[in-house]
Amino acid sequence: MAARASFLCALLLAxxxxxxxxxxxxxxxxxxxxxxxxxDKLVYPEGRCTQLxxxxxxxxxxxxxQCESVVGLRGNAEFILAPQVDAAGRLGVRVVDxxxxxxxxxxxAVMWDLAKRQVHPRIEQYRYDLAAxxxxxxxxxxxxxxxxxAAQMERALESLQVLDPRVEAAHVVxxxxxxxxxxxxxxxxxxxxxxxxxxAELAALEKALEPLDxxxxxxxxxxxxxRADPALRKxxxxxxxxxxxxLVAVLAGDAPSADPVRSLFFDAWxxxxxILEEAGLRHAVFVDAGxxxxxxxxxxxxxxxxxxxxxxxxxxRSLAPxxxxxxxxxxxxDDDPELRRLxxxxxxxxxxxxxxxxxxxxxAAEGAARPLDRWVPSRxxxxxxxxxxxxxxxxxxxxxxxxxxxxxxxxxxxxxLVPTTALIESCWRQYVVRGGKATYxxxxxxxxxxxxxxxxxxxxxxxxxxLRWDTAYNVRAGTQILMRYVKDYAIPYAQKSGEPAHVPRAxxxxxxxxxxxxxxxxxxxxxxxxARVDGKLRELYQGIASGRHADLRTCGVRPATGDPAG
Numbered sequence: 183m184a185a186r187a188s189f190l191c192a193l194l195l196a197x198x199x200x201x202x203x204x205x206x207x208x209x210x211x212x213x214x215x216x217x218x219x220x221x222d223k224l225v226y227p228e229g230r231c232t233q234l235x236x237x238x239x240x241x242x243x244x245x246x247x248q249c250e251s252v253v254g255l256r257g258n259a260e261f262i263l264a265p266q267v268d269a270a271g272r273l274g275v276r277v278v279d280x281x282x283x284x285x286x287x288x289x290x291a292v293m294w295d296l297a298k299r300q301v302h303p304r305i306e307q308y309r310y311d312l313a314a315x316x317x318x319x320x321x322x323x324x325x326x327x328x329x330x331x332a333a334q335m336e337r338a339l340e341s342l343q344v345l346d347p348r349v350e351a352a353h354v355v356x357x358x359x360x361x362x363x364x365x366x367x368x369x370x371x372x373x374x375x376x377x378x379x380x381x382a383e384l385a386a387l388e389k390a391l392e393p394l395d396x397x398x399x400x401x402x403x404x405x406x407x408x409r410a411d412p413a414l415r416k417x418x419x420x421x422x423x424x425x426x427x428x429l430v431a432v433l434a435g436d437a438p439s440a441d442p443v444r445s446l447f448f449d450a451w452x453x454x455x456x457i458l459e460e461a462g463l464r465h466a467v468f469v470d471a472g473x474x475x476x477x478x479x480x481x482x483x484x485x486x487x488x489x490x491x492x493x494x495x496x497x498x499r500s501l502a503p504x505x506x507x508x509x510x511x512x513x514x515x516d517d518d519p520e521l522r523r524l525x526x527x528x529x530x531x532x533x534x535x536x537x538x539x540x541x542x543x544x545x546a547a548e549g550a551a552r553p554l555d556r557w558v559p560s561r562x563x564x565x566x567x568x569x570x571x572x573x574x575x576x577x578x579x580x581x582x583x584x585x586x587x588x589x590x591x592x593x594x595x596x597x598x599l600v601p602t603t604a605l606i607e608s609c610w611r612q613y614v615v616r617g618g619k620a621t622y623x624x625x626x627x628x629x630x631x632x633x634x635x636x637x638x639x640x641x642x643x644x645x646x647x648x649l650r651w652d653t654a655y656n657v658r659a660g661t662q663i664l665m666r667y668v669k670d671y672a673i674p675y676a677q678k679s680g681e682p683a684h685v686p687r688a689x690x691x692x693x694x695x696x697x698x699x700x701x702x703x704x705x706x707x708x709x710x711x712x713a714r715v716d717g718k719l720r721e722l723y724q725g726i727a728s729g730r731h732a733d734l735r736t737c738g739v740r741p742a743t744g745d746p747a748g
Contacts, residue, residue, distance in 0.1 A: 633660025
């Protein structure tokens with residue numbers, strides 16, 4: 183009963199609000215479920231029908247099969263079926279028409295008139311019980327309703343009914359409807375402008391968003407495991423990045439939402455659903471649950487579908503019910519080897535024995551006396567610091583080019599883009615002084631270190647503690663990320679636009695706001711903040727590309743000649 187299970191799973195996620203116009207939710211029974219059930223009905227004492235094929239046809243179901251009887255009658259049968267719901271609330275089918283032809287497509291009308299008296303009743307015996315989902319629906323909605331709304335919910339449940347089924351391409355849809363207050367179908371008011379979040383409010387919001395991120399990782403990982411298809415995995419990875427960047431924008435206050443979990447879920451679900459459909463991957467329970475939620479959201483935007491952690495957990499388990507039993511919403515900060523393998527993120531090796539970091543190893547080779555880690559340079563120390571960080575950025579970029587195939591035309595672009603990105607992101611600083619102590623640089627949205635790698639976006643792919651405290655590790659991770667963005671998003675965008683000069687701008691747009699932002703600088707009317715960021719990137723990139731040096735006093739560039747301290 184896959185459709186029943188999926189529908190109930192979706193309902194676990196639907197919460198309360200107010201109730202009154204008619205709301206319909208689709209209970210879908212897949213063609214595969216119907217075909218398998220009908221196959222059982224077509225093996226009987228007088229004969230059998232095999233090799234069943236079931237498809238939609240002009241609002242009906244068309245069932246084709248090879249049939250034979252004990253008296254030697256054989257042929258290809260075709261049935262036209264009409265789905266219907268009986269008085270007991272069960273889904274069945276009525277035979278509208280049927281025929282039998284032989285191997286030469288000649289009608290065997292007389293013999294079939296006798297045989298179909300046995301076959302038709304067996305087909306029409308099929309029943310798919312909808313009573314249990316209706317009872318479970320009522321119980322689930324009651325349990326999800328706060329006490330102050332219990333009376334409204336009871337009145338709404340009294341109107342619950344099953345409507346006439348309809349045939350779609352891959353399913354028979356049985357709408358389940360109930361009456362609800364008009365307020366549910368009204369569009370919600372846009373969120374009012376709010377003051378910046380306090381630290382406590384920000385921490386609470388981060389905690390509230392964790393189940394959604396964990397759900398997404400579990401879902402994307404489960405789907406990626408099924409098929410080693412680079413295109414499929416790239417699309418899944420892009421979805422993960424885009425959703426996490428959107429999540430970070432909420433934390434940064436750049437994307438206000440009255441219910442960010444709800445809005446982020448539905449944005450991600452539409453793409454995840456399309457990926458599954460286009461890849462031909464069937465997860466009926468999982469897909470039907472998410473689609474029922476989406477239908478509820480569209481029909482009743484004023485309801486405010488509530489996505490609880492427990493609801494997301496059950497939805498996640500419906501995707502891989504035979505798993506290890508581990509919590510699919512477990513939220514860990516540790517790096518995840520399987521996640522790296524599935525999406526081709528190479529592990530950055532640990533430092534050589536006897537050194538605390540790769541940066542320490544480089545320092546030892548250079549004979550440098552001052553460690554880079556936890557160094558917040560004074561004004562007088564900037565010349566040495568600039569030189570050391572500049573070499574680290576250059577060496578890391580060269581190492582990444584050696585590891586990754588990049589077309590020769592784009593190699594200089596990448597080499598210039600690495601120091602430019604570090605300059606615009608952090609002014610080449612891994613650390614700041616806070617409370618009299620050196621600590622890692624961190625933005626409000628959780629980006630850390632010299633390359634400002636966001637801990638939420640890259641959770642599971644990199645070691646968070648090393649991103650924070652190991653300058654060289656942060657740089658290596660940043661160069662990996664930037665290379666992926668250049669190859670997977672910036673170059674394709676530039677090729678599509680026909681403008682090679684778009685590569686650095688597109689790459690940094692993705693670095694700043696995720697894959698869907700690749701062409702934001704190229705819009706007729708870009709957002710003022712985005713235009714400022716793009717303008718600053720172009721200024722710094724052109725300066726670095728023309729041979730100028732980073733100037734950490736101004737966080738800009740200066741001529742290559744003259745006093746290195748400016």
